[in-house]
Amino acid sequence: MATMDIARLQEIVDNAATNEQLLNQIRKNVTKVNSLLEELNEMLQPGYSPTPKERKPRAEGARKPGRPRKTEAAE
Known part of the structure; x- marks a missing residue:
């Protein structure tokens, strides 16, 4: 049970960091x-x-x- 709580806390911390970055962008x-x-x-x-x-x-x-003029191209 204790390991599940630690994993859940780590997930909450990771989500908080992501949410903080998202809030700054917003x-x-x-x-x-x-x-x-x-x-x-x-x-x-x-x-x-x-x-x-x-x-x-x-x-x-x-x-x-651009495109050369006809007189210039003929010469």
Whole structure:
């Protein structure tokens, strides 16, 4: 009977460690969800206007990769 109690206690301790890790993951995810909901509420405000994203200009001579033009391919 004593060995069964020790085995049961070990199982409880193992489950507690697993549950603690799960709770920590849930807490992290809840904070992320809360921040995303705050952003969503901000976007749904009547006076919201999106800010344009600043883009860096391309380097000189750098072109988009892609299919070559017909005139360039013929040469």
